[in-house]
Amino acid sequence: MDPYVHTSPTDLYANLPLYGRCRPEPGHFHVKTEHVGSQSSDCESVIGLYDESIRIYPAGESGRDVFAPGNVIVKSSHPHDTQEIACSFADANEVDTISIAKNVPGNVRLIQKYSQISLIRGRQVLIQERSSGVALCVAWPYLSQSQKQSFKDQARVILRQLHAIKPDNSW
Template identity: 50%
Template sequence: MNPYATEPDDIPPSDPYADLPLYGRYHRKQNDFRIDLRHVNSQSNEALSYWASVIDLCDENARIYPADDGGRDVFALGSIIVKSSHLHKQRSTIYGNIDFSYADANEIQAIAIAKSFLKDVKVPEIYFAGKIDGRQVLIQERLPGVSLAVAWPYLSQAQMESFKNQARGILRQMHSIKPTNTCQFRSYVVPDPKIRSNGRIQPLECDILFSDYNTDPDMSFMHNDLTDSNLIVDDDRIVGLIDWEMAGFFGWKRAGEVHRRLRPHDDSFWMDLYEPDKLDP
């Protein structure tokens, strides 16, 4: 099978994502849902009413990732991706209600940084981040292509090696971006003051990133969630990178430890992405 196929009719029943035709595969079409550009990043009453109407279109048929309690579902609606918890009852988790406003602010600022140096790899445009009916919502561009995780079963060994090398090239580009402020403590791009207690990240990740002396000699910009599901590919190239909410300034070794110990890997081939000897080309 063509790893980069996006049409549901081209996906065999044996495909791991055959029951989720909207997940990880997208090709723009004329009749796709498209947002009204007049309301992009607007918080006016008219805009909020419009974005609420968009949320109303996000039902279970459009959901591509169901969240646990306290999290946000992910929906694919034509040309956009929506993160929202509106299909869940409003209730507290053991951490209380998670405030995703810091995650969204971090994603917005991290994408702005990424745009400055990722010239051949696209990052999504953000169309809206704010409260709808008391819930934090993020609406962003849906990048054309196929998630590397979705394409993976159909790749040759040579293609797998090529994608790993391309991903390492992206990591090296990020590693060249240093913090602009004088503070050299590990941090997200937009620090979350309650990150240790609000349940956004696992306790182990919090310990890895923010315990001990909380600094690294090689602090640099890191995506911090560079899994195969967040890489968008087409025609043997990485063409997009999504989900920047965990990005921040961390050392290579520190980000690598998070990657190995906490990020999901369906294939052990991807676990050594941050090996120390891979920092240099």
């Protein structure tokens, strides 16, 4: 069963159609090259895209909502009046993790961070690429036993490669 086409009655994410499912379309929002890593006021236009229809994860206490406008993920607390928690260390950790994982040989595709630690209207915003496909948490119930075993075998190989990466002096 294809989780893009059919939704199983037991699908835990059936009520969140944007969660874990991304099929890029030509008209979807995308980050312009000149805005990558930019702090310019032109980047504020992304705030106007926030609404309930594209929210995939609501903010907890003082946290950030997660929105999926097209082929990006935006983490922001702009829709709320409460004081946000500082997320810059968590954001920097994600960026560093991706840069470390780039050292793993093979064909594992990593997401791109467009805006690593940006402030827009005084609030932290993280903008990253949204991977096309179906998240494992969504796809798992749809997989056959042999597909699940194949995934486990592939994951073990990747984990061994990650384990073999030696830290450098910058950590």
